[in-house]
Amino acid sequence: RHICVSKNKNHSKIHPCQVRSSFGGAEMWPDDEKAEENTLRIVKDFEEVWVHFCPPKPCFPLSTDTKESRFIYMAQNVIPKRSEVPEEFTWNLKDMFESDEAWFAEYEALKEMPARIAAFQGKLGESAETLLESFRLDDEISTRLSRLYGYASCKGDQDTGDNYYQDMRGKAMSTYVAIASAAAYRTSEIMAIPEDTLNLFYTVQPELETYRRSLYQIRRRAAHILSPKEETLLAAAGEMADSPESIGSVFRNAELRFPEVEDKDGVKHQLTNGSFVPLLESSDRVLRRNAFETYYNRLGEYKNTIAATLDAQFKQLRFFAGARKYETTLAASLDATEVPVEVYLNLIDAVHANMDKMYKYVALRKKLLGVDELHMYDVYTPIVADAAEKISYEDAKATVLDALHVLGDDYVELLKEGFNNRWIDVYENVGKRGGAYSSGNSQPHPYVLLNHKDTLDSMFTLAHEMGHALHSYHSTKYQPTCTNDYVIFVAEVASTCNEVLLMRYLLGKTTDKKERAYLINHFMDQFKGTVYRQTMFAEFELEMGRMSERGEALTADALCAKYHELNKLYFGPDMISDDGIALEWARIPHFFYNYYVFQYATGFSAAVAIANRILAEGAPAVTDYKKFLSGGSSTDPISLLKIAGVDMSSPAPVNSALQLFGELVDEMEALVD
Numbered sequence: 001r002h003i004c005v006s007k008n009k010n011h012s013k014i015h016p017c018q019v020r021s022s023f024g025g026a027e028m029w030p031d032d033e034k035a036e037e038n039t040l041r042i043v044k045d046f047e048e049v050w051v052h053f054c055p056p057k058p059c060f061p062l063s064t065d066t067k068e069s070r071f072i073y074m075a076q077n078v079i080p081k082r083s084e085v086p087e088e089f090t091w092n093l094k095d096m097f098e099s100d101e102a103w104f105a106e107y108e109a110l111k112e113m114p115a116r117i118a119a120f121q122g123k124l125g126e127s128a129e130t131l132l133e134s135f136r137l138d139d140e141i142s143t144r145l146s147r148l149y150g151y152a153s154c155k156g157d158q159d160t161g162d163n164y165y166q167d168m169r170g171k172a173m174s175t176y177v178a179i180a181s182a183a184a185y186r187t188s189e190i191m192a193i194p195e196d197t198l199n200l201f202y203t204v205q206p207e208l209e210t211y212r213r214s215l216y217q218i219r220r221r222a223a224h225i226l227s228p229k230e231e232t233l234l235a236a237a238g239e240m241a242d243s244p245e246s247i248g249s250v251f252r253n254a255e256l257r258f259p260e261v262e263d264k265d266g267v268k269h270q271l272t273n274g275s276f277v278p279l280l281e282s283s284d285r286v287l288r289r290n291a292f293e294t295y296y297n298r299l300g301e302y303k304n305t306i307a308a309t310l311d312a313q314f315k316q317l318r319f320f321a322g323a324r325k326y327e328t329t330l331a332a333s334l335d336a337t338e339v340p341v342e343v344y345l346n347l348i349d350a351v352h353a354n355m356d357k358m359y360k361y362v363a364l365r366k367k368l369l370g371v372d373e374l375h376m377y378d379v380y381t382p383i384v385a386d387a388a389e390k391i392s393y394e395d396a397k398a399t400v401l402d403a404l405h406v407l408g409d410d411y412v413e414l415l416k417e418g419f420n421n422r423w424i425d426v427y428e429n430v431g432k433r434g435g436a437y438s439s440g441n442s443q444p445h446p447y448v449l450l451n452h453k454d455t456l457d458s459m460f461t462l463a464h465e466m467g468h469a470l471h472s473y474h475s476t477k478y479q480p481t482c483t484n485d486y487v488i489f490v491a492e493v494a495s496t497c498n499e500v501l502l503m504r505y506l507l508g509k510t511t512d513k514k515e516r517a518y519l520i521n522h523f524m525d526q527f528k529g530t531v532y533r534q535t536m537f538a539e540f541e542l543e544m545g546r547m548s549e550r551g552e553a554l555t556a557d558a559l560c561a562k563y564h565e566l567n568k569l570y571f572g573p574d575m576i577s578d579d580g581i582a583l584e585w586a587r588i589p590h591f592f593y594n595y596y597v598f599q600y601a602t603g604f605s606a607a608v609a610i611a612n613r614i615l616a617e618g619a620p621a622v623t624d625y626k627k628f629l630s631g632g633s634s635t636d637p638i639s640l641l642k643i644a645g646v647d648m649s650s651p652a653p654v655n656s657a658l659q660l661f662g663e664l665v666d667e668m669e670a671l672v673d
Contacts, residue, residue, distance in 0.1 A: 092422035114182035128205030150441030245592035292377035296580030359572035403505035438468030467495035479632035492603025538598035
């Protein structure tokens, strides 16, 4: 196989290799080192360029922009091997380690850390200076270990089938466990320091003030701290506890394979974890149904295996919660981030109280799609399908920069730095982890994984993940190491605020009814997907925790029954809850993240409030928002959000966000009528 480019579309009817003599053009072979140079030389003066595949496939237009020309191998959704992805579309992990050899040198060097940590055992309460030195060592280890694991994790995620990097990730995790085990005594010793003694330490050694927050976070959990020997045992179990998530991830990303699916014209499409949702966004209902049924039929073949990994996940959560004397796994999870359990339960109650708006949205979707029955494979396709257009990665970056300029020149310059200096791994490749994330590792800067598909949704994903990245950047820059890692409760606020600002920017630019309806549809889908859907996930996760705590096995049949029941509740009477959707739990990696998903919904609600304030008040709101971004974990998350003007201890932000959702549904109804 090779690729040809030329200045004319017409020769698509002849053999593409005749391009050179018939119309002027160039051939590109994957292993030809001069291909890029020759192609750019030939086509640089063409007004338009067309790409053709040999063997023949449908041709498509391509600009002569250098970066886009370099990437013609990946056009037409041909999923390449990792080695075939052009460098400029990959993250530059050399900013962490110049080579694998440098990584292994650091891996070896960190083996001395358990001994250095152990040297402080029995001495933390002796003096302020000793306590300070131990915290400084902790800072050093945290920074170095973050790089070690960050590099191995990113390498492992870029090709989950590469066992070499999976082994490196395992070595990094083992290093973390060894260090955590060596440091297990610290919590008990810090707990044993009398309050008067600790106050004296702050007086005689003012530099300990840097660690006052860290000391408070340890000491506030006195009821859940065990003896030094017991803490050591729990720390040693950490690697084992990580197994369910690791096994599930490898299975979903490296081993699970799907048959190709056909559209209404009989054209076959590759089905992967990464392409599944884009296929469901298609205007071709036959393709959507085939993708949906094929995906879940294949997933159903392994449902018992996947259920067993989830059962193991909740057993390990229950073990650690019980060992630390928490009543529930939920209480154990939320206490780590100082979030009251009531916030989780109040979210579910608030969403239940606003189901009428979701049901109205579903009825509107059914009406606008013009179908007698609305199925779950109809959920993702745009209501105004004709308004959907391809948005290249370059265009997506430019739009995001314009939309987020409201946050100030300094914020925009940081975005450009990330775009121009390869913080981002852009496109899908064979074996690459699905979805998108920001690594959270800001040493020396954040890294972002995407699977960009040239869609509106992918543009929003770019804005979302860069929100995470710049949140990490600000926290790392303005907080000491001990408080630069913000907790997960606030993790989704900055990312979602970027999405809301992007949507408001796009809506503000158009008066065209069709385009406006398309954008409102996307905005409504964000509410549906982020508030309602994630709350449904949160409720399902809560039910799994309760089942496990009652001693019930999380079997595939039990999970399918509960999930199907919740799906019917959240989508209402106008949606056909197809049998396949009962298996959706099996494809959601977040169920291994220990009560994470509810924070998407709370974060979205907070983000809507913050974005509205920024657009209404301007500079004062931006200043407060950047204080929030720079706060790390310097105080509890509820207090941090109050700095930005949002009180998440109240249901008001959730109710306000869903009121806006209801208004969007009404506006959409008026537009289409």
